[in-house]
Amino acid sequence: MGEATITRNDDLGEGWFLLEAHAPALAPRVRAGQFVQVRVSDGDDPLIRRPFSVSDVLPQPGVTAESVRILYQVVGPGTRRMQRFAVGEPIDLLGPLGKPLPRPEIPKDGLLLLVGGGIGVAPLHLYCRELAFETDPPPHRVLLGARRRSLLVGWEAFQELGVDTAVSTDDGSAGHSGNVVDLARSHLDPVREGAAAGIGCGPHGMNLALRDLAVEREIPFWISLENYMPCGFGACFGCVIPTPDGTRYRRVCVEGPAFPVLELPAQF
Numbered sequence: 066m067g068e069a070t071i072t073r074n075d076d077l078g079e080g081w082f083l084l085e086a087h088a089p090a091l092a093p094r095v096r097a098g099q100f101v102q103v104r105v106s107d108g109d110d111p112l113i114r115r116p117f118s119v120s121d122v123l124p125q126p127g128v129t130a131e132s133v134r135i136l137y138q139v140v141g142p143g144t145r146r147m148q149r150f151a152v153g154e155p156i157d158l159l160g161p162l163g164k165p166l167p168r169p170e171i172p173k174d175g176l177l178l179l180v181g182g183g184i185g186v187a188p189l190h191l192y193c194r195e196l197a198f199e200t201d202p203p204p205h206r207v208l209l210g211a212r213r214r215s216l217l218v219g220w221e222a223f224q225e226l227g228v229d230t231a232v233s234t235d236d237g238s239a240g241h242s243g244n245v246v247d248l249a250r251s252h253l254d255p256v257r258e259g260a261a262a263g264i265g266c267g268p269h270g271m272n273l274a275l276r277d278l279a280v281e282r283e284i285p286f287w288i289s290l291e292n293y294m295p296c297g298f299g300a301c302f303g304c305v306i307p308t309p310d311g312t313r314y315r316r317v318c319v320e321g322p323a324f325p326v327l328e329l330p331a332q333f
């Protein structure tokens with residue numbers, strides 16, 4: 066766990082905040098796709114920690130990292146408390162938890178699609194930062210979807226990284242007019258069979274539609290789930306999903322949060 070101190074907690078508008086904490090014991094150990102459990106209150110309201118993906122580590126991923134970033138949306142009591150966190154205050158972060166996102170093998174003429182909807186952009190940003198420091202990263206493209214342009218939080222960060230990025234909005238105010246799964250479909254069309262893979266992080270409906278697309282096209286695809294996670298480290302079974310054959314349960318917090326689509330049940 067270790068000491069951590071808040072260094073920024075900026076209001077990005079539309080209920081989104083970017084929290085940064087100096088956390089030298091935690092930051093070097095974080096890999097993209099992992100999350101932290103944030104203690105949001107000193108008392109018992111709310112008592113249970115809240116899980117958040119690490120959206121970045123600074124100055125760069127790996128052993129030199131000293132700070133972590135969390136991109137969060139205010140949706141309830143826990144995140145309402147977080148928006149009042151002040152610079153200079155200590156913060157209690159438990160992690161890193163969960164497994165890192167996978168690194169599928171992609172041929173030079175292939176494509177790794179990274180599909181984010183809403184708050185799902187957070188782990189994809191750290192993933193792209195890690196790839197940016199690799200000597201031979203796989204060909205990859207980020208697709209971001211939101212209801213309207215102002216909700217495309219984090220878009221600029223991908224552009225600053227120089228990542229090939231395309232966006233969609235439901236109301237057509239930016240990029241492709243429609244949903245991000247249809248955008249993903251159109252980006253997969255030109256890729257030869259067997260040369261594509263993908264990772265998706267987003268709201269439930271997007272995840273279900275992405276799963277269907279991946280199964281239909283027989284593309285190796287991982288979906289990151291955001292189930293409720295009371296403990297985050299495998300002790301409570303509050304986050305489980307059944308296996309596709311229904312014979313047992315898997316804990317999303319320790320075996321995920323990302324799973325290959327073929328390991329997901331019909332409803333998840």
Ligand SMILES: Cc1cc2nc3c(=O)[nH]c(=O)nc-3n(C[C@H](O)[C@H](O)[C@H](O)COP(=O)(O)OP(=O)(O)OC[C@H]3O[C@@H](n4cnc5c(N)ncnc54)[C@H](O)[C@@H]3O)c2cc1C
Nearest residue numbers: 100115116117118136137138140141142143144187291292
């Ligand atoms: C592995 C993981 C990574 C996450 N990463 C991020 C992140 O990077 N940024 C971010 O903003 N949020 C992230 N979340 C979701 C975040 O944990 C919840 O939004 C937060 O716990 C809400 O707490 P609250 O007390 O403010 O609201 P609550 O009162 O707990 O919930 C308010 C509303 O949000 C819904 N909600 C709460 N938790 C979830 C959830 N896990 N999935 C879907 N709906 C939920 C509830 O149904 C309710 O309608 C992540 C969740 C998981 C499991």
Ligand code: FES
Nearest residue numbers: 297299301302318
């Ligand atoms: S959150 Fe407790 S077991 Fe997964």
